Amino acid sequence: MPCGIRFEKVVKRFGDNVVLDHLDFQVAAGERVTLIGPSGSGKTTILRLLMTLERPDGGVIRVGDDPLWHMERGGKLVKANERHLHEMRKRIGMVFQQFNLFPNMNVLRNLTEGPVHVLGLSKDEAVERARGLLEMVGLADKEDAHPTQLSGGQQQRVAIARALAMEPTVLLLDEVTSALDPELVVGVQDLLRDIARSTDVTMLCVTHEMGFARDISNRVLMFDQGRIIEEGTPDAIFEAPTQERTREFLSAVLAS
Numbered sequence: 001m002p003c004g005i006r007f008e009k010v011v012k013r014f015g016d017n018v019v020l021d022h023l024d025f026q027v028a029a030g031e032r033v034t035l036i037g038p039s040g041s042g043k044t045t046i047l048r049l050l051m052t053l054e055r056p057d058g059g060v061i062r063v064g065d066d067p068l069w070h071m072e073r074g075g076k077l078v079k080a081n082e083r084h085l086h087e088m089r090k091r092i093g094m095v096f097q098q099f100n101l102f103p104n105m106n107v108l109r110n111l112t113e114g115p116v117h118v119l120g121l122s123k124d125e126a127v128e129r130a131r132g133l134l135e136m137v138g139l140a141d142k143e144d145a146h147p148t149q150l151s152g153g154q155q156q157r158v159a160i161a162r163a164l165a166m167e168p169t170v171l172l173l174d175e176v177t178s179a180l181d182p183e184l185v186v187g188v189q190d191l192l193r194d195i196a197r198s199t200d201v202t203m204l205c206v207t208h209e210m211g212f213a214r215d216i217s218n219r220v221l222m223f224d225q226g227r228i229i230e231e232g233t234p235d236a237i238f239e240a241p242t243q244e245r246t247r248e249f250l251s252a253v254l255a256s
Protein backbone atom coordinates (compact mmCIF):
# COMPACT_ATOMS: atom_id res chain seq x y z
CA MET A 1 0.00 0.00 0.00
CA PRO A 2 1.49 3.38 -0.92
CA CYS A 3 1.63 5.97 1.84
CA GLY A 4 1.36 9.75 1.78
CA ILE A 5 3.93 12.13 3.24
CA ARG A 6 3.24 15.33 5.10
CA PHE A 7 5.59 18.02 6.43
CA GLU A 8 3.88 20.42 8.84
CA LYS A 9 5.87 23.54 9.75
CA VAL A 10 9.10 21.56 9.78
CA VAL A 11 12.20 23.38 10.98
CA LYS A 12 15.71 22.03 10.54
CA ARG A 13 18.85 23.86 11.60
CA PHE A 14 22.51 23.03 11.44
CA GLY A 15 23.99 25.40 14.04
CA ASP A 16 22.89 28.90 12.99
CA ASN A 17 22.04 27.72 9.49
CA VAL A 18 18.24 27.42 9.22
CA VAL A 19 17.93 24.93 6.39
CA LEU A 20 14.17 24.33 6.54
CA ASP A 21 12.05 27.19 7.79
CA HIS A 22 8.55 26.06 8.83
CA LEU A 23 8.23 23.95 5.72
CA ASP A 24 4.76 22.68 4.76
CA PHE A 25 4.12 20.26 1.95
CA GLN A 26 2.31 17.04 1.15
CA VAL A 27 2.78 14.17 -1.20
CA ALA A 28 -0.34 12.06 -1.74
CA ALA A 29 -0.19 8.27 -1.57
CA GLY A 30 1.03 7.02 -4.95
CA GLU A 31 2.04 10.48 -6.15
CA ARG A 32 5.46 11.13 -7.72
CA VAL A 33 6.93 14.44 -6.72
CA THR A 34 10.28 15.95 -7.69
CA LEU A 35 12.15 18.59 -5.74
CA ILE A 36 14.25 20.98 -7.79
CA GLY A 37 16.22 24.00 -6.67
CA PRO A 38 19.70 25.41 -6.17
CA SER A 39 22.47 23.59 -4.37
CA GLY A 40 22.21 23.94 -0.60
CA SER A 41 18.48 24.74 -0.60
CA GLY A 42 17.62 21.78 1.66
CA LYS A 43 16.43 19.10 -0.76
CA THR A 44 18.61 16.25 0.50
CA THR A 45 17.87 17.25 4.08
CA ILE A 46 14.18 16.55 3.42
CA LEU A 47 14.97 13.02 2.24
CA ARG A 48 17.32 12.42 5.18
CA LEU A 49 14.62 13.53 7.62
CA LEU A 50 12.25 11.01 6.04
CA MET A 51 14.86 8.27 6.37
CA THR A 52 15.18 9.30 10.06
CA LEU A 53 18.88 9.98 9.40
CA GLU A 54 18.33 13.54 10.68
CA ARG A 55 16.06 14.82 13.44
CA PRO A 56 13.84 17.88 12.91
CA ASP A 57 14.09 20.86 15.28
CA GLY A 58 10.40 21.63 15.02
CA GLY A 59 7.15 20.70 13.31
CA VAL A 60 5.75 17.30 12.46
CA ILE A 61 6.68 14.87 9.70
CA ARG A 62 4.07 12.23 8.89
CA VAL A 63 4.38 9.22 6.67
CA GLY A 64 0.93 7.70 6.52
CA ASP A 65 -1.16 9.19 9.30
CA ASP A 66 1.31 9.03 12.16
CA PRO A 67 4.30 11.23 13.03
CA LEU A 68 7.84 9.91 12.54
CA TRP A 69 9.16 11.61 15.66
CA HIS A 70 8.11 12.56 19.17
CA MET A 71 7.60 16.31 18.80
CA GLU A 72 6.82 19.28 21.01
CA ARG A 73 3.75 21.10 19.75
CA GLY A 74 2.20 24.04 21.60
CA GLY A 75 4.12 22.90 24.69
CA LYS A 76 2.70 19.37 24.37
CA LEU A 77 4.63 16.26 23.43
CA VAL A 78 3.21 14.52 20.35
CA LYS A 79 4.43 10.95 20.74
CA ALA A 80 5.35 8.88 17.73
CA ASN A 81 3.85 5.43 17.65
CA GLU A 82 6.91 3.18 17.96
CA ARG A 83 5.33 0.39 15.93
CA HIS A 84 4.52 2.77 13.11
CA LEU A 85 8.03 4.20 13.20
CA HIS A 86 9.54 0.73 13.04
CA GLU A 87 7.23 -0.22 10.17
CA MET A 88 8.05 2.99 8.27
CA ARG A 89 11.80 2.55 8.72
CA LYS A 90 11.42 -0.81 7.01
CA ARG A 91 9.19 0.50 4.26
CA ILE A 92 10.84 3.76 3.24
CA GLY A 93 13.41 2.96 0.59
CA MET A 94 16.13 5.34 -0.49
CA VAL A 95 18.50 5.26 -3.45
CA PHE A 96 21.56 7.45 -2.96
CA GLN A 97 23.85 9.28 -5.33
CA GLN A 98 26.78 7.04 -4.31
CA PHE A 99 24.92 3.68 -4.55
CA ASN A 100 25.89 2.62 -0.96
CA LEU A 101 25.85 -1.11 -1.72
CA PHE A 102 27.26 -3.52 0.88
CA PRO A 103 30.79 -3.89 -0.54
CA ASN A 104 31.56 -7.27 1.00
CA MET A 105 28.44 -9.01 -0.27
CA ASN A 106 27.68 -10.22 -3.73
CA VAL A 107 24.79 -8.74 -5.68
CA LEU A 108 22.28 -11.43 -4.64
CA ARG A 109 23.07 -10.97 -0.94
CA ASN A 110 22.81 -7.21 -1.29
CA LEU A 111 19.20 -7.84 -2.30
CA THR A 112 18.30 -10.64 0.14
CA GLU A 113 19.87 -9.25 3.33
CA GLY A 114 17.08 -6.75 4.15
CA PRO A 115 14.14 -9.00 3.22
CA VAL A 116 15.55 -11.88 5.34
CA HIS A 117 16.80 -9.94 8.37
CA VAL A 118 14.38 -7.03 8.50
CA LEU A 119 11.19 -8.33 6.87
CA GLY A 120 11.59 -11.93 8.04
CA LEU A 121 11.28 -13.61 4.64
CA SER A 122 12.68 -17.11 4.28
CA LYS A 123 15.94 -17.34 2.36
CA ASP A 124 14.17 -19.03 -0.56
CA GLU A 125 11.48 -16.34 -0.73
CA ALA A 126 14.09 -13.60 -0.60
CA VAL A 127 16.19 -15.23 -3.34
CA GLU A 128 13.14 -15.63 -5.56
CA ARG A 129 12.19 -11.98 -5.06
CA ALA A 130 15.80 -10.87 -5.67
CA ARG A 131 16.11 -12.88 -8.88
CA GLY A 132 12.88 -11.38 -10.21
CA LEU A 133 14.18 -7.89 -9.52
CA LEU A 134 17.60 -8.58 -11.04
CA GLU A 135 15.80 -9.75 -14.15
CA MET A 136 13.79 -6.52 -14.18
CA VAL A 137 16.89 -4.32 -13.90
CA GLY A 138 18.71 -6.34 -16.58
CA LEU A 139 21.34 -7.87 -14.29
CA ALA A 140 20.19 -11.46 -13.95
CA ASP A 141 23.68 -12.67 -14.92
CA LYS A 142 25.42 -10.63 -12.20
CA GLU A 143 24.06 -12.18 -9.02
CA ASP A 144 27.46 -13.57 -7.98
CA ALA A 145 29.41 -10.40 -8.79
CA HIS A 146 30.67 -8.07 -6.09
CA PRO A 147 29.82 -4.34 -6.36
CA THR A 148 33.39 -3.39 -7.30
CA GLN A 149 33.16 -5.65 -10.36
CA LEU A 150 30.24 -3.62 -11.73
CA SER A 151 30.05 -0.31 -13.57
CA GLY A 152 28.50 2.68 -11.80
CA GLY A 153 25.32 2.27 -13.82
CA GLN A 154 25.09 -1.42 -12.93
CA GLN A 155 25.73 -0.64 -9.24
CA GLN A 156 22.96 1.92 -9.29
CA ARG A 157 20.57 -0.56 -10.89
CA VAL A 158 21.43 -3.05 -8.11
CA ALA A 159 20.80 -0.29 -5.55
CA ILE A 160 17.37 0.36 -7.08
CA ALA A 161 16.57 -3.37 -7.06
CA ARG A 162 17.74 -3.56 -3.43
CA ALA A 163 15.40 -0.73 -2.44
CA LEU A 164 12.49 -2.42 -4.27
CA ALA A 165 13.25 -5.78 -2.62
CA MET A 166 11.92 -4.27 0.61
CA GLU A 167 8.60 -3.54 -1.18
CA PRO A 168 8.67 0.07 0.00
CA THR A 169 5.57 2.19 0.46
CA VAL A 170 7.71 5.28 -0.17
CA LEU A 171 10.74 5.47 -2.45
CA LEU A 172 13.19 8.36 -2.08
CA LEU A 173 15.63 9.08 -4.92
CA ASP A 174 18.52 11.43 -4.21
CA GLU A 175 20.31 12.56 -7.36
CA VAL A 176 20.60 8.96 -8.42
CA THR A 177 22.39 9.67 -11.69
CA SER A 178 24.72 12.50 -10.61
CA ALA A 179 27.67 10.22 -9.94
CA LEU A 180 27.36 8.34 -13.24
CA ASP A 181 29.27 8.76 -16.46
CA PRO A 182 26.97 10.39 -19.02
CA GLU A 183 26.58 7.24 -21.13
CA LEU A 184 25.31 5.30 -18.09
CA VAL A 185 22.68 7.85 -17.09
CA VAL A 186 20.12 6.87 -19.71
CA GLY A 187 19.88 3.20 -18.63
CA VAL A 188 19.22 4.13 -15.00
CA GLN A 189 16.71 6.84 -15.92
CA ASP A 190 14.86 4.48 -18.28
CA LEU A 191 14.63 1.92 -15.51
CA LEU A 192 13.18 4.49 -13.10
CA ARG A 193 10.71 5.67 -15.73
CA ASP A 194 9.49 2.07 -16.11
CA ILE A 195 9.20 1.70 -12.34
CA ALA A 196 7.27 4.96 -12.10
CA ARG A 197 4.87 3.73 -14.78
CA SER A 198 4.42 0.22 -13.45
CA THR A 199 4.14 0.68 -9.65
CA ASP A 200 2.03 2.81 -7.38
CA VAL A 201 4.81 3.50 -4.88
CA THR A 202 4.91 7.07 -3.56
CA MET A 203 8.06 8.69 -4.97
CA LEU A 204 9.95 11.74 -3.80
CA CYS A 205 12.84 12.53 -6.06
CA VAL A 206 15.66 15.09 -5.98
CA THR A 207 17.35 15.67 -9.30
CA HIS A 208 19.26 18.22 -11.34
CA GLU A 209 18.15 16.52 -14.57
CA MET A 210 15.14 18.50 -15.68
CA GLY A 211 14.14 16.13 -18.52
CA PHE A 212 14.04 13.27 -16.07
CA ALA A 213 12.07 15.34 -13.54
CA ARG A 214 9.58 16.10 -16.25
CA ASP A 215 9.10 12.47 -17.27
CA ILE A 216 8.92 10.95 -13.85
CA SER A 217 6.79 13.37 -11.85
CA ASN A 218 3.16 14.22 -11.37
CA ARG A 219 4.21 17.39 -9.61
CA VAL A 220 7.37 19.50 -9.26
CA LEU A 221 8.27 21.62 -6.22
CA MET A 222 10.74 24.46 -6.71
CA PHE A 223 12.77 25.00 -3.60
CA ASP A 224 14.81 27.98 -2.58
CA GLN A 225 16.37 28.68 0.81
CA GLY A 226 14.35 26.04 2.62
CA ARG A 227 10.98 27.11 1.22
CA ILE A 228 8.82 26.04 -1.68
CA ILE A 229 8.55 29.08 -3.88
CA GLU A 230 6.55 27.51 -6.69
CA GLU A 231 4.86 24.22 -7.45
CA GLY A 232 2.90 22.74 -10.31
CA THR A 233 2.71 20.07 -12.95
CA PRO A 234 5.95 19.47 -14.85
CA ASP A 235 4.45 21.25 -17.86
CA ALA A 236 3.52 24.31 -15.80
CA ILE A 237 6.90 24.55 -14.06
CA PHE A 238 9.05 23.92 -17.12
CA GLU A 239 6.96 25.71 -19.74
CA ALA A 240 5.48 28.60 -17.82
CA PRO A 241 7.09 29.23 -14.43
CA THR A 242 5.53 32.18 -12.67
CA GLN A 243 8.42 33.09 -10.35
CA GLU A 244 11.47 34.99 -11.53
CA ARG A 245 13.69 32.82 -9.27
CA THR A 246 12.38 29.65 -10.94
CA ARG A 247 13.05 31.11 -14.40
CA GLU A 248 16.60 32.06 -13.37
CA PHE A 249 17.25 28.63 -11.90
CA LEU A 250 15.91 26.79 -14.96
CA SER A 251 17.91 28.87 -17.41
CA ALA A 252 21.07 28.36 -15.35
CA VAL A 253 20.51 24.58 -15.25
CA LEU A 254 19.62 24.33 -18.92
CA ALA A 255 22.70 26.38 -19.88
CA SER A 256 25.05 24.15 -17.86
Ligand SMILES: Nc1ncnc2c1ncn2[C@@H]1O[C@H](COP(=O)(O)OP(=O)(O)OP(=O)(O)O)[C@@H](O)[C@H]1O
Nearest residue numbers: 014017019037038039040041042043044045046206
Ligand atom coordinates in the same frame (compact mmCIF):
# COMPACT_ATOMS: atom_id res chain seq x y z
N1 LIG B 1 25.29 17.31 8.47
C1 LIG B 1 25.31 18.61 8.21
N2 LIG B 1 25.97 19.48 9.01
C2 LIG B 1 25.99 20.81 8.77
N3 LIG B 1 25.36 21.39 7.72
C3 LIG B 1 24.70 20.58 6.89
C4 LIG B 1 24.63 19.15 7.08
N4 LIG B 1 23.88 18.63 6.08
C5 LIG B 1 23.49 19.67 5.29
N5 LIG B 1 23.97 20.83 5.78
C6 LIG B 1 23.74 22.16 5.21
O1 LIG B 1 22.35 22.28 4.97
C7 LIG B 1 22.10 23.01 3.78
C8 LIG B 1 21.19 22.22 2.86
O2 LIG B 1 21.88 21.07 2.42
P1 LIG B 1 21.19 19.98 1.47
O3 LIG B 1 22.22 18.93 1.22
O4 LIG B 1 19.89 19.57 2.04
O5 LIG B 1 20.94 20.85 0.16
P2 LIG B 1 20.55 20.38 -1.30
O6 LIG B 1 19.47 21.31 -1.74
O7 LIG B 1 20.24 18.93 -1.30
O8 LIG B 1 21.87 20.68 -2.12
P3 LIG B 1 22.53 19.88 -3.35
O9 LIG B 1 21.61 20.12 -4.52
O10 LIG B 1 23.86 20.52 -3.51
O11 LIG B 1 22.64 18.43 -2.94
C9 LIG B 1 23.46 23.36 3.19
O12 LIG B 1 23.76 24.66 3.60
C10 LIG B 1 24.38 22.34 3.86
O13 LIG B 1 25.66 22.89 3.98
